[in-house]
Amino acid sequence: MKRLVILGTIFATPLIAAETEIEGNVEAKCIIQTDTSGVYGNPTADKLSTTSADGGVEPIIRYDVAVADYYTAKITYPTGFSTSPTLTDVVTWSGSVSVSSVSDAGMSAYDTNKVTYDATTEFDLTIAGSTWFKVSSTAEYGYGKAFAGGTYRAIVQAECIAN
Numbered sequence: 001m002k003r004l005v006i007l008g009t010i011f012a013t014p015l016i017a018a019e020t021e022i023e024g025n026v027e028a029k030c031i032i033q034t035d036t037s038g039v040y041g042n043p044t045a046d047k048l049s050t051t052s053a054d055g056g057v058e059p060i061i062r063y064d065v066a067v068a069d070y071y072t073a074k075i076t077y078p079t080g081f082s083t084s085p086t087l088t089d090v091v092t093w094s095g096s097v098s099v100s101s102v103s104d105a106g107m108s109a110y111d112t113n114k115v116t117y118d119a120t121t122e123f124d125l126t127i128a129g130s131t132w133f134k135v136s137s138t139a140e141y142g143y144g145k146a147f148a149g150g151t152y153r154a155i156v157q158a159e160c161i162a163n
Helices: 002-011 105-113
Strands: 030-036 041-044 047-049 060-065 071-076 091-102 115-117 120-125 129-141 157-162
Touching: 030 157, 060 071, 060 157, 071 129, 091 105, 091 120, 105 120, 105 129, 120 129
Parallel strands: none
Antiparallel strands: 030 060, 041 047, 047 129, 060 129, 071 120, 071 157, 091 129, 115 120
16 A cells, blocks of 8 residues: 555646736727817906907817727816816816817718716717817906916816727
């Protein structure tokens, strides 16, 4: 019986394992570019606005999509300043996002089918190509108060969400 145990021990092989890594890079099929930077106009002492009627410039954001039906454009107009002089009262924000130009006529339906909530607008990018979105932003300060002199900056958030 001792021999069997010894023979079993001699012929037992240890378990050997290995891990092999697999790596891959995914190239973006949805690219976001700023075509036009926005500028706030100051039509009244208590208002900043990107609309041309108020002396502003609406930012234009371009989405280039290589594959249809795989992405959602999610664009949020500003709800606060990233840089501004010290403000002591409430700033009320409003804005909108809409299609400005398209590379395919079928993309004109994006405005009709958009989903808007809070300061965010989502567009299903159902057609491959380029779409330009314009963003309007308005900030109104307090009640009967003037914005302090200085530089005001706000940021539009633009995302491309994979479905």
